Amino acid sequence: MKKFLKSLYLKRRFFIVLFSLSVLFVGAYFFPELFGVIRLFFYLFILAVAFDIFLLYRNRIGIQATRVLPEKLSNGDENPIEIKVINRYQFKVSLKIIDELPVQWQIRDFKIEAILNPSDEKIFTYQVRPTERGEYHFGNLNVFTSSVLGLVVRKQQFSAEGMVPNYPSFLQLKKYDFIAFSNKLKLFGLKKIRRIGHTMEFEQIKDYSIGDDIRNINWKATAKRNNLMVNQFQDEKSQPVYSVIDKGRVMKMPFNNLSLLDYAINSTLVISNIVLKKHDKAGMFTFSRKVSDRVIAQRRNAQMHLILETLYNIETDFSESDFSRLYVDVKRNIKQRSLLLLYTNFETMDALHRQLPYLQAINKTHLLVVIFFENTELKSFLNKEAKTTHQVFEKTIAEKFIFEKKLIVNELLKYGIQSILTSPENLTVNTINKYLEIKARGMI
Template sequence: MTKLLKSLWARFLFQDRGILPTKKLLIVYVILTAALGIATAGNLSWWYVFTINIIVFLVSLGDLFFSPKKSQLSFKRTLSDEMERGLPYSLTIEVSNPSAYSFSYRLIDSLPQSFSRPFPIKGTIPKDSAVKIMYETTAAERGKYKINKLYFRYRSLLGLWEKQTTVELPQEVKVIPDLTETKQYLENAQAFLLYEGWKIRKQLSGVGEFAKIRNYVVGDDPRKINWRQTAKLREVMTNEYEPEHGKYITILLDCGRMMGAELKKANRLEKALEAALTVAAAALQKGDYVSVLAFSKEIKVFVPPAKGMAHLQTILQAIYNVKVDAAESNYAAVLQYLEMVQKKRSLLLLFSDVRTFLHEESALIYLKRLRSRHLFFMIGIEDQTLVKRTKAEPTDVQTAMIKSIAQQQMMFKKREKNKWEKQGLQMIEAPEEKLAVTAVSQYIDIMNQNLL
């Protein structure tokens, strides 16, 4: 295809500058051609046919003078610098038309393919005015994206010809993990975890530092009732104690092949990222030091430990773009690296696939060595398909075989988990929708028991 043909093809694909005939003009020519075809049957000269076509064509070009020049239009795009994965966001395009002509338009924005694309957007813009065009989009994948061009077509009210212009509006947008659960915890920890009362894990009596006096709720230790405040306020009040602050939490994120397994709404890595950020927010809010290490066959990201809520943004910017690798995770290498960089006693919170981890005998050697200094805890996502297979009714031979194999896999997993737990290495699995809640609950439980 020659350069000229490529340019013409791009013009028809909404990707270039130029002038294009509209459907209205084509319909006029179809009607005119039919009429002239009938007339030529009555001995009308072909010279007249040619002349009439040229006159109609030249007259139609006059329609271009009733629409603004391309240089008269100006465009501005407004969008957020950061978008959370899977959540809808509004984008605004402001079009200024200082000319004396109104026009109708169609536009296509150069959003990446992983974004939802509600195009083309249609409308009209009055003369001597500025109009804000809004549309919603949702990003399906994390990462950093560039949005450069805006493709804009407009026509006069007669609508015989359509002008097309391509505007350069370079902008960058970061798609970060969905922080809905993190925000829910930060806004109202009690609603997120039932933080007070009998449903929270109990703290060892007499351990920790005094935090506050609050209303007594069912399940509180009666020995902690503050009788002086109870008599003064005529309500049962109790003392609340918190674990000592300033502990070290190390979050390990597995980015290996098995973390790319698709779930109901995302893959395992997406859910692990969301849960890890929620745990980090909870720990930083409590005054603990948090570090994050993402890995697969090699170390991808390491964020050194720090405290304060500002550190959450540091963690987010470091790990928002980590992807699943098409390789098996090297647990031994990451644990060896961790032994060098994390000298202080720390809670090692690993988000990974339990089944894959259980097959890593080499990791057990390093974990036994780390156990003397650190506390290890692993959280995985429960395999709903496997659970469903084990509970299926064996209505025929095939279903019975599938159920037996699923039960065999569950037995293997349970047996291997018991072996690791005897070594002091705890691991649990949680449903994907409760992963963040379970992870934060386990963190709080460990802190309440002062295991660090």
């Protein structure tokens, strides 16, 4: 009985009818001749409620519902969640489905409303966008059922608790994996860059044949063999490419509910996949007060899985990043000339100048690309009309900060350091473009 009462709810229509009958009973005090008719309506109402309860509880099963969760969520992307519902009643029912979502989303008004015909089966799909890596715990599935009378509601709760880990954006990885090797680069912001010059390593000496580049003729071998001989080269492959992620406090700044650190992590996952597909070695590590989360640049089957699992556990430590420690670690552990994609953020020239000596030192032995971010909030602020003196002053300061970002790019270029200044949402595309450009120009 207690279980029955817990599952029984009264609908708004029940209270409307009950209130109307109460008003009529009050009116019958002044018009006694109507009392008998109103009492008849009251008895009919009681019978209707009892019949509605009988309809909903006669079938023990009633409604069947299950939630289908993905194996993992993709951070910053829309992820589909499915709820499968089967109507075991022999009549049409109205449903309200309330899913107990993870606390990270702080959603308190989620519901799905639908009408199911007898023995009908439907799959409802809704999208969720996680913005924090980690575990997402789903609770129970609650289904509220009412008949065509709509006086009472039967609540059924289905045990559907489950945990789904939220990984860096593997959906972007799949997307750009297809795009980077297709013929539709421009549609997605990627550039098709013509290969310039020769980035070749020697393979063998062979007999000259028509079509070979005469600049590759080996005159010493020709003189010995008394036959034209040419040097044969092959494209250099397996160049180490490291994604270096600053996980200090400057990377905690949020844009569109994702931190700069998460944008950098998503970009690292995508660019590592592209690097491996281009026959280079992909690796990564993070730094703040110390260097950690190291994955040595290699080309092997398990490399992407290792990078994905490493990226999953990265968190900012809210401290000041030590670029001197980064320089010492790079010098000690990376012996072969490599491409280093450094994800960090500089807001002012002073912040850059404090770290510039270490960036120069790293760039002497490796090809360093400093990747930092535009402040898109300031850009949107500049688009608003200034109506007061105070707003004019604020817009002037905002323009100063935006211009200083451009000065940082020029300052890095002056010292021969490659850089990317990008909005967070375009980070992945711009990083891929820079990598493809560097490969085409034979800079590594």
